[in-house]
Amino acid sequence: MVPMDVPSGTAAACNAAAPTLNASSTFSLREGGEMPIVGLGGGIFQDAESAFASALEVGYRLIDTAPKYGESEAALGRAWTTSGVPRSELFLTSKVGNVGYAAALQSLEASLAKLQTTYLDLLLMHSAVHQPVAKQPRSKLHAENRLATWKALLEARAAGKYAREKGIALQAYGGGGGGWQLWKKDPNLDLLGRAPITAAAKAHARSPHQISLRWQIEQGLCIIPKAATRAHQIENRILFDFALSESEAEAIGALRSEGPLSLYGFRDPDEYL
Numbered sequence: 001m002v003p004m005d006v007p008s009g010t011a012a013a014c015n016a017a018a019p020t021l022n023a024s025s026t027f028s029l030r031e032g033g034e035m036p037i038v039g040l041g042g043g044i045f046q047d048a049e050s051a052f053a054s055a056l057e058v059g060y061r062l063i064d065t066a067p068k069y070g071e072s073e074a075a076l077g078r079a080w081t082t083s084g085v086p087r088s089e090l091f092l093t094s095k096v097g098n099v100g101y102a103a104a105l106q107s108l109e110a111s112l113a114k115l116q117t118t119y120l121d122l123l124l125m126h127s128a129v130h131q132p133v134a135k136q137p138r139s140k141l142h143a144e145n146r147l148a149t150w151k152a153l154l155e156a157r158a159a160g161k162y163a164r165e166k167g168i169a170l171q172a173y174g175g176g177g178g179g180w181q182l183w184k185k186d187p188n189l190d191l192l193g194r195a196p197i198t199a200a201a202k203a204h205a206r207s208p209h210q211i212s213l214r215w216q217i218e219q220g221l222c223i224i225p226k227a228a229t230r231a232h233q234i235e236n237r238i239l240f241d242f243a244l245s246e247s248e249a250e251a252i253g254a255l256r257s258e259g260p261l262s263l264y265g266f267r268d269p270d271e272y273l
């Protein structure tokens with residue numbers, strides 16, 4: 001695996017670093033270990049075991065799963081143990097809900113058993129907001145905690161504690177328009193149909209998906225696009241033989257200012273409340 005140069009933040013700086021990256025590049029984590037910058041989102045698939053088997057063949061080594069994703073963990077356990085890929089070459093991510101100390105430990109043990117492994121490479125809180133009871137509708141406290149967390153993150157960034165300089169990887173999910181495809185509620189959420197993305201897709205002869213993922217890579221993000229279709233799995237790794245121009249990257253970034261575009265409802269907390 002090729003360690004990733006941590007980009008310094010601007011699109012131009014990332015573009016300059018881009019030729020050194022490829023689909024197998026990794027981010028060197030501060031506490032040790034290498035995290036692949038391109039992984040597979042292992043959400044709910046119709047045939048998860050086939051999707052994971054295909055992804056491992058295509059070359060994915062990071063797979064993001066969670067107890068909440070139905071059969072995903074067990075299917076991944078079966079897929080990797082029959083794939084011939086050694087555990088040491090895999091980077092397995094799973095999650096625990098905000099369920100309290102004892103339940104979190106139980107959840108982790110259950111994940112390990114389903115994944116047929118003795119350790120995880122990354123364990124995330126799913127999600128890092130207050131969720132006292134699984135499936136409970138978002139409460140005011142939930143929203144308040146999310147707002148407080150968001151403000152803490154903004155303050156941390158203003159105070160110079162953000163992740164890039166400290167060797168902490170930022171990983172983006174949903175960058176392939178998943179929320180839009182999942183909910184199809186609001187055409188305004190169809191980010192991949194927006195002019196800056198379709199124009200760049202035409203200019204580079206790439207799909208809107210590839211433009212979106214490439215933009216994220218150029219922002220210094222690690223990505224976990226979800227794809228069950230093998231052609232998509234392959235396409236989502238072909239991101240390193242072209243670069244967005246500075247104006248293309250800026251135009252895509254400016255989509256943020258057009259309103260509440262988040263696919264997952266992580267909107268401006270002030271507005272959300």
Ligand SMILES: NC(=O)c1ccc[n+]([C@@H]2O[C@H](COP(=O)([O-])OP(=O)(O)OC[C@H]3O[C@@H](n4cnc5c(N)ncnc54)[C@H](OP(=O)(O)O)[C@@H]3O)[C@@H](O)[C@H]2O)c1
Nearest residue numbers: 041042043173174175176177178209225226227228229232
């Ligand atoms: N930590 C968290 O709280 C959290 C929350 C949400 C998601 N996630 C993670 O992030 C992952 C990705 O999020 P997401 O579910 O929103 O998915 P996404 O990556 O935004 O989009 C997935 C959808 O895009 C399609 N697709 C993939 N590649 C494509 C391509 N090249 N061209 C056209 N369509 C393509 C997929 O179709 P096919 O399946 O047919 O290929 C699927 O319908 C999840 O699986 C999960 O692992 C984490």
